[in-house]
Amino acid sequence: MxxxxxxxxxxxxxxxxxxxxxxxxxxxxxxxxxxxxxxxxxxxxxxxxxxxxxxxxxxxxxxxxxxxxxxxxxxxxxxxxxxxxxxxxxxxxxxxxxxxxxxxxxxxxxxxxxxxxxxxxxxxxxxxxxxxxxxxxxxxxxxxxxxxxxxxxxxxxxxxxxxxxxxxxxxxxxxxxxxxxxxxxxxxxxxxxxxxxxxxxxxxxxxxxxxxxxxxxxxxxxxxxxxxxxxxxxGEATAAYQAGEHTIGEKTVLQASGLSLRGRYTRVDLAVRAGEVVGLAGSAGSGKIGLAETLAGLRKADSGTVTVNGRRPRQGDVPAFLAAGLGVVPEDRHHEGFVPFLSVGENGTMPIMRKLGRYGLVSPGRRRTRTETLIRDLDIKTDGPEQPVGDLSGGNAQKVVFARALVDDPSALVVMNPTAGVDVKSKQALLGAVEDAAGRGAGVVLVSDELDDLRICDRVLVMFHGRVVKDVPRGWTDHELVAVMEGIQE
CATH class of the missing domain: 3.40.50.300 (P-loop containing nucleotide triphosphate hydrolases)
Incomplete structure (x- = not known):
């Protein structure tokens, strides 16, 4: 030849x-x-x-x-x-x-x-x-x-x-x-x-x-x-890793009905219950990130509704989604997740500043106390609450993004590519934070390109060309999930 x-x-x-x-x-x-x-x-x-x-x-x-x-x-x-x-x-x-x-x-x-x-x-x-x-x-x-x-x-x-x-x-x-x-x-x-x-x-x-x-x-x-x-x-198909079982409640904390966004996704319905971790998987053009951003209030759909805790916040209005009880870990932490020149404390407590003082003033003592709790719970390696986030390693900066998402004890959480570019130990800590949130009763949507991240999910919704093509229950193998993601098995 x-x-x-x-x-x-x-x-x-x-x-x-x-x-x-x-x-x-x-x-x-x-x-x-x-x-x-x-x-x-x-x-x-x-x-x-x-x-x-x-x-x-x-x-x-x-x-x-x-x-x-x-x-x-x-x-x-x-x-x-x-x-x-x-x-x-x-x-x-x-x-x-x-x-x-x-x-x-x-x-x-x-x-x-x-x-x-x-x-x-x-x-x-x-x-x-x-x-x-x-x-x-x-x-x-x-x-x-x-x-x-x-x-x-x-x-x-x-x-x-x-x-x-x-x-x-x-x-x-x-x-x-x-x-x-x-x-x-x-x-x-x-x-x-x-x-x-x-x-x-x-x-x-x-x-x-x-x-x-x-x-x-x-x-x-x-x-x-x-x-x-x-x-x-x-590689050779291996048995799926079994993450800890989650206690899933009856209440639906995050729901999408008939969501469509031109060029991204079409007619998507999903419901996430309290304590449930639902994965979103698919290739780069599957629409999973666009859907997650709509669920998080970062993007407005052309049609359809998003309901958070029984409320319908205005799509594309992130503060309205946060007020409804949603926490968000965005895909691009550098541009959407934190302000690099602000401190760990300022970034981590940004959503709750109104609760840290009166008349528009933030109590430094209250912020420091809350930040120290976040640093301890997420094992953030930092010189202290006043260190700028831009000075932290990638894994620790991502933990600050998680801290901000979790600081107001949300009942629903949307997490996008949480372990991208971080080391193994940080990955374990970040996925552990997701499971801890579910354990406290939060419903979670977890979007990731990494199959290992999705193993903590109770089920995985696979998207292909903008549509959800399969709801895969816990217990899948890499081979099974990839086959659906690549469009050769439904």
Whole structure:
């Protein structure tokens, strides 16, 4: 088999972390080749190496048998490979034509010629977009097709598509696949990265699996049993870890009815009872974060209702949700979770400042006493209540975010990716805080990309393309849950 792209024995380290360990991939000319693996498998690092953004510590990359150019020769890389990322890179304020030939117009721009070249390029790849339209007016699907056309205009015949369907609906995905099949017939080679294994079976000829920074297997897609592919991604199926049983009450403390948000999720219903921990799982484009942010008051749905303790706070109004008895641990702790130059005490007690004094004044003594309790309960490693949160480690900063969520003893809690970027000991403490809250009677929605986080849940709602497709009870294995998350088993 003649290979268009080869990466052999690639090693890449970032400090003590090995991102790729003698991993590689071989992509045949004219094929659409899938690269799959769980988060942290090494996929993104390989993409950065195949596109010339990173130099491997060891190993070799070749295109059509020739060694990859030096990292400094960006034009040579563009002639060999292009990547269409999940997040668009076009500039909204410029027209489609200007985006297609950005930095290639010449010293003096000939606008009529530029627009004509753009129309020819769009026609060549059957992209039905007005070359003179502002790029900011395009839909997600149109922007992706424009990016594909721009990538091909450099002369590259190898394209990496990184989660291209994450923000597309069903008909748009089918149209994208139609374009991909047409490009393949024109001789374009593609590497397709996706968390949706059903798409791999529909559009790809071969698939390579990475796990724990290593190449696990490369197989023909046709005839490959779904279970074998999932097992390659997760390792041998193991018995599920059994977290402590929770005492679940009769009262519903958090409820969603008919929630829909365009481009995020559709017609979602859920109910969380007192003392229950409900997980939300799914890939990056599943809609789980958008749903969690709506449940937390951070985002407003297009339709549907959210009820907290029998009350319906105004959606998108975080103070109203907090007043109704909800605590929130947001996904991005650095921008939404804390104010770095404020102290541990100021951050941790922010929701209850009105209770720490009179006439708009906060009693330093009351705040300090309450903060010391939070520091002790969550084992926050700090010099004291007055230390700025920005000076803490990632794990301890996240504990402060938890402290703020728990300080007013909420009856409902929404927690998003609580253990991202923290060490093992901090993970145990943070998940323990979730279980403690449930033990006190709080109903919890826990959203996480980490399967280990979800093991404390009484059940896990799996989302796929914006819909809840399965309610998985406690006792699942990695293999079982991943199969549903990847869309190959319902």
């Amino acid at each position: 003649k290979f268009h792209v080869e990466a052999r024995n690639i090693v890449k380290r970032f400090g003590p972390t090995t991102a790729l360990h003698h991993a590689g991939i071989q992509i045949a000319a004219g094929e659409t080749h899938a690269l799959v693996g769980r988060n942290g498998a090494g996929k993104s690092t390989l993409v950065s190496i195949l596109t010339g953004l990173q130099r491997p510590d060891a190993g070799e990359v070749t295109f059509a048998g020739e060694r990859a150019p030096s990292l400094a020769d960006r034009d040579a890389w563009r002639r060999r490979v292009a990547c269409v990322y999940q997040k668009p890179t076009i500039i909204p304020a410029l027209t489609v034509a200007e985006n297609l030939f950005l930095n290639r117009q010449g010293r003096f721009v000939k606008w009529r010629e530029l627009r004509a070249r753009a129309r020819d390029l769009l026609n060549t790849y059957e992209v039905d977009v007005d070359a003179e339209a502002p790029a900011g007016d395009l839909g997600v699907e149109q922007r992706q097709l424009v990016e594909i056309a721009r990538a091909l205009s450099f002369g590259a015949t190898f394209i990496i598509l990184d989660e291209p369907t994450a923000r597309l609906d069903g008909p748009a995905i089918e149209r994208l696949f139609t374009r991909m099949r047409a490009l393949r017939e024109q001789g374009v080679t593609m590497m397709y990265i996706s968390h949706h294994l059903d798409e791999v079976y529909e559009i790809c000829q071969r698939v390579t699996v990475f796990r724990d920074a290593r190449h696990v297997t490369t197989r023909q897609v046709y005839g490959l049993p779904h279970d074998e592919l999932v097992t390659a991604m997760t």
